[in-house]
Amino acid sequence: MKIINAEQTRQLDQYTIENEPIASIDLMERASLRFSEWFSNKFSSQKTIKIFAGMGNNGGDGLAVARMLYQNRYKVEVYIIKYSDTGSIDFHKNEKRLSKLPIKIIRLDENSKHPELGEQDIIIDAIFGSGLNRPIRGFTACLIQHLNDSAALKVSIDIPSGLFCDNFNADENIFRADHTLSFQFPKLSFMLPQNHVYVGEWAIKDIGLHKEKIEHLPTSFFFIDQDYISSILKTRKKFDHKGTYGHALLVGGSYGKIGAVVLATKAALRSGAGLISARVPSFGYTILQSNVPEAMCITEQNEDENTHPPFDSFSSIGIGPGMGTDANAQSLFISILQQINFPIVVDADAINLIGKYPALMDLVPKGSILTPHPKEFERLTSGKYHNQYERLEVQREFAKEYEVTVLVKGAHSSIALPSGEVYFNSTGNSGMATGGSGDVLTGIITGLLAQSYRPEYATILGVYLHGLAGDFAAKEKSETAMIASDIINNLGEAYKTILS
Ligand SMILES: NC(=O)C1=CN([C@@H]2O[C@H](COP(=O)(O)OP(=O)(O)OC[C@H]3O[C@@H](n4cnc5c(N)ncnc54)[C@H](O)[C@@H]3O)[C@@H](O)[C@H]2O)[C@@H](O)CC1
Ligand SMILES: [K+]
Structure with a gap:
């Protein structure tokens, strides 16, 4: 199996959208569904699921997952991290879909108090995904430290927020997941022992990205499968x-x-x-x-x-x-x-x-x-x-x-x-x-x-x-x-x- 980099992932998503073809919001729905199925098979519905969503497509995934887990009878709370005035198109579409359900949505900015978290909660991290291109700073960084300090079980969508897919991030502001579910391919960073504290146990789910395009993507890195x-x-x-x-x-x-x-x-x-x-x-x-x-x-x-x-x-x-x-x-x-x-x-x-x-x-x-x-x-x-x-x-x-x-x-x-x-x-x-x-x-x-x-x-x-x-x-x-x-x-x- 190939391991591709963040830029190739972006190109492959785009190619799939144009050539399958599939609307980007539907691809997000498919990815979120894979995550929700995996999550529901693995974690008890007794705990409160606290989803922390950024404003890009990883955050969009988080909001779609919130809706799906609510439908699977989980108790769900959503925290949107307002690090920007506007989010991605699909983030906003999912925000609108979510607003129709009776789910508590709290918006966090630099003036907000950190939410209380404990063993009775499961944190889902959907703050940043493969689009992260610089270390996390400001109140988002403080929030990640707060999440890391909590006793709650921690799960990341696609990649722990703050971790780069393909290269070294000397920063401390990286979410420390116990479990990570990634889409289609593992990231190069998952292979390196130094990142185990961030990635935890990881798994991947196929989200049906374009097969022929995958065959033609050049890479030097492979994950050995059976x-x-x-x-x-x-x-x-x-x-x-x-x-x-x-x-x-x-x-x-x-x-x-x-x-x-x-x-x-x-x-x-x-x-x-x-x-x-x-x-x-x-x-x-x-x-x-x-x-x-x-x-x-x-x-x-x-x-x-x-x-x-x-x-x-x-x-x-x-x-x-x-x-x-x-x-x-x-x-x-x-x-x-x-x-x-x-x-x-x-x-x-x-x-x-x-x-x-x-x-x-x-x-x-x-x-x-x-x-x-x-x-x-x-x-x-x-x-x-x-x-x-x-x-x-x-x-x-x-x-x-x-x-x-x-x-x-x-x-x-x-x-x-x-x-x-x-x-x-x-x-x-x-x-x-x-x-x-x-x-x-x-x-x-x-x-x-x-x-x-x-x-x-x-x-x-x-x-x-x-x-x-x-x-x-x-x-x-x-x-x-x-x-x-x-x-x-x-x-x-x-x-x-x-x-x-
Ligand atoms: N594109 C697609 O079709 C799909 C994308 N998916 C999800 O989309 C994610 C990638 O989404 P995005 O490309 O929107 O990126 P992210 O959601 O990772 O990040 C959002 C945006 O934040 C900005 N940013 C980067 N580093 C930052 C920093 N340190 N501080 C503040 N802002 C920063 C960037 O402009 C970036 O585009 C994947 O990880 C995956 O979860 C999935 O829904 C599957 C389909
Ligand atoms: K994430």
Whole structure:
């Protein structure tokens, strides 16, 4: 699914109005109806719904929603924020429609007292939407602070007032929603962890904007949905054999951290790769062999004896989990980089090594996949950014410059491709913020790479599968109690869901 910017949203609304065709007031009605249905399914009608409407089209939505919720038997009060003398045409049309109903409408300006709010209320924020083009000032800003301080549950229409759709707003005057319902597409700002305090839990509803126009809107940002995943997943054929699915090698482990390679190896197996080997320090041999009998094991011992297959004979290599950054780890990493010329997965301590010795990046084959968490990404790029919008740009530039895929892990993990496109993941939960979960992801992506997925697809599919398996694990064990192994154990469920 595309993520489009505020200006494109405006153009798409306009195009839909002219070419569906549909009157703008009817499009507003459709959007408001989607919101009201969603709201009515989710929130009790015992509470008083206090709707705060601005004077643009977001405010127009708010007034239409007030009418609809009243018709759904909610107790509704409306506050119009008079930050301007006139509002948008559709705002005024909805104001007129609302005035015919016995609903309390209070107009607020700089001389008004702040309304009383408490736990018995639900606030609906329809002050500003995607038309916001500068920080909120004056009494509207004070009002937003007052709303934020209240104990009422808070819900935003389309986007929390004060948040920009596509770029950073250093301002504090931003509504802090518990829930946001947005129209048609998520906004780029919803993808960034720093905005979670404003956006809360978010959902989107299709409001039937023009399909062909959507197809032609250029964008670099995408939200990964199941349709897309199903389109890239390969199905297995009757006469396939284990050679068809490649031979993946996982490299890592150090004293006390062999478990990281064990997890990555198991995950690579469950991802469907044909053969798996793990390369660990010799003291990890027994641990690996007894924990993952399906895998073969290489240590520096059989390496010296030249009895193991050369590194360039594998279909894919994932390097870094639990590896450490000492001289041994460093020379192993360099030696592998010098021997191979196909894309590999670079994770954890292998990324930290590049952070320490940036020249190593020149040895990383083009097409490779780097999977840092935010701290590792900071080390990799010396943290040349001040907020997550800037970080995203640094991530894109890095991917383009080195022609690699850069996956920064997080709630909506972002995957920057060498083409400059960025894909945000839609699966996963906070139960996955636990030791070993990143090692599992490295194993999955390495396993997919072995099965001849293009690096971009291996990453996108891997991240989605990992999150979906995590969601199944959370259902089974709870977000609190689930551990990384539960993600591996649920990869089968994740595959079945995508294939069904
Ligand atoms: N255009 C359409 O057909 C549709 C629009 N929809 C709604 O319309 C919203 C966008 O509406 P608008 O474009 O009218 O914009 P908003 O309602 O977000 O803002 C109203 C106006 O306020 C002004 N403004 C911007 N920043 C300000 C600031 N900091 N202080 C004071 N004034 C400021 C701008 O001139 C802006 O046009 C969407 O978020 C969505 O809720 C929906 O009804 C779906 C259909
Ligand atoms: K809003």
